[in-house]
Amino acid sequence: MPQADLAxxxxxxxxxxxxxxxxxxxxxxxxxDPESTVSVSMGIASVLPRTGSDIASLIESADDALYRARQRGRKRGELAQLTVFVQ
Known part of the structure; x- marks a missing residue:
């Protein structure tokens, strides 16, 4: 979502x-049938474009957050913990 911050x-x-x-x-x-229903778990990540940041790192961070959401009970969102290295 371009122009969207983490909030x-x-x-x-x-x-x-x-x-x-x-x-x-x-x-x-x-x-x-309750077995045919779905739920949503999401990994939420945001990054400001700058030197040293790339889309692959953003996607990996969101994916890691998604797995944390699933581990913590599903039906939830988890924020990514990003580390950005500025060159």
Whole structure:
């Protein structure tokens, strides 16, 4: 999301997670099989473009945060812990 900071990304991630939770609850109340429902876990990362930062590092950080979210119970977002080296 260009021009979005970490706070913006966190708010959007929570909106998506809640929208999915509401859809799952509606499906369950209509008699759908609970085994066929989905949940959302997200890794949230942000970086200011500068020398020494690259897209691969950003994606790797978000992926690491996603796995932490899954390990900590799913249905949640986790913030990436980025280390940026400026040359």
């Amino acid at each position: 913006d990304a966190t708010v959007l991630a929570e909106r998506v997670r809640l929208a999915v939770a509401v859809a799952v609850a509606a499906a369950a109340s209509s008699g759908e």
